[in-house]
Amino acid sequence: MTSLPPGAYTSLPPGAYRPANDRWGAFSRVSATLPEGSLVVVDKRVAKLHPSLLPALQARRPHAILQIMGGERAKSFESLEQVLSAGIMLPRSGTLVAIGGGTIGDVCTMAAHLLKRGVRLVQVPTTLLAAVDSSLGGKGAVDVTVNGQVVKNPVGVFHYAEETWLCPELFESLSDTQRREGALEAWKMVASLDAQLFQNYTRRPPSLERLVKDARRLKETVCAQDPYEQQGLRRVLNFGHTFGHVLESVSRFKLSHGDAVGLGMLCALDVGRSLGVTPDKVAARVETALEKGPGVLNRKRTAALLKRAALEDIEALLAADKKTGAAGELRMVLLTDIGVAEVRDVSAPEWRALWPAWTKGVRP
Known part of the structure; x- marks a missing residue:
């Protein structure tokens, strides 16, 4: 997969299929292209493990940086509403950045599809599982409890990321x-x-x-x-x-x-x-x-x-x-x-x- 120039597919409808646009490199370098005024959602654990991450993001003057705890509990309507509320003032041309594992990516994919009927999405997987699978393919979903049992992913959307940042240093802290x-x-x-x-x-x-x-x-x-x-x-x-x-x-x-x-x-x-x-x-x-x-x-x-x-x-x-x-x-x-x-x-x-x-x- 070859890296495409930023914005190469912005003429497509929001969430439409886009070929994988992978950008490998240090987070400080790839994040330098982030448009100002973006909404960034980051896993709290990731922010703590990688203290240089937040300053690099703040240098891009984001609309907001929302820290939420990753894990299966993040795939809920409550978390989705939290992200939507943080991004309510984004324009339709705005960007939502998901930094974390698959659960953060899932809820942000849902939010990117719903905000203004579709905003630009950037995936930044920080787990090996998210890097090899969930950050690619456009799928986002939340879980629903049915008769006391949690059912995985019955409510979801397709919303393809415009870019995926693959930053090797973010994988160094993995267990x-x-x-x-x-x-x-x-x-x-x-x-x-x-x-x-x-x-x-x-x-x-x-x-x-x-x-x-x-x-x-x-x-x-x-x-x-x-x-x-x-x-x-x-x-x-x-x-x-x-x-x-x-x-x-x-x-x-x-x-x-x-x-x-x-x-x-x-x-x-x-x-x-x-x-x-x-x-x-x-x-x-x-x-x-x-x-x-x-x-x-x-x-x-x-x-x-x-x-x-x-x-x-x-x-x-x-x-x-x-x-x-x-x-x-x-x-x-x-x-x-x-x-x-x-x-x-x-x-x-x-x-x-x-x-x-x-x-x-x-x-x-």
Whole structure:
């Protein structure tokens, strides 16, 4: 992906598809192009960990700098209203900058789409997970509580960022857990989209920058063909997400999104094997690669989480998921080979048959 000049796509309708416009470099350098009078939303933890960040932003005379705490709780209507209130005086030509992980990016994407019916959006991912996935693809969403259970992302928009700033120094403060969950999301794309890259990764682990660039290239290739998920092509990006979102919810979001996707991929491999879609050798090879590469969590973690919830609660979470078909079937992404995936409808009896093994923490 090549960097485009600032404002190259300002003639497009607000939120319209834009090719990824990645700008790599030190934050002090890339932020020097920020238009004055912008609204900046930054994760409080990031501002504390990187004390040079706020002075660099203040030098651009922003309309406001709003600090909010990232995490799943940020993906709420309350946080969205907070951002909207801070940006109420922005002109339609204004810019909203999202600095943080995926949750900050999600709520800011929603706000950028709603403010003045669409303002310019700049994504600045500060976690590996946001850099490889959520900051690219135009999607923003908030969570909704249904019958006491938090449902992930049922209310959202498409609003593509005009620029994404990728600043390596912002990744230096990441914990091992944050690096693992971002790597799992990247490996998800490699395992389901690129057999040669998967083979390369299993031979020699990539650097962090290489991982980010590869994952963003793979996702951009898919999003460019189906920017608004109208053709079904983007569904391949949901590999591991069906049961991953369930595990996140039953953990009350103590399980990180990336780790949940990792465990969700193991569930998807199991479903694929049981339906005869995923060959045994493929499933075993991917699971081994996830263990040795990014370090997917043990199946015992899946068992511990699923034992917390009744089967009917799991069914309710799945039914509320946006990837469920009209008849209640799960539309799951299953591997047919390394780098090749397809969407299959999975009935309740088919996945329930795996429940005993999952709650014991063993491979079915």
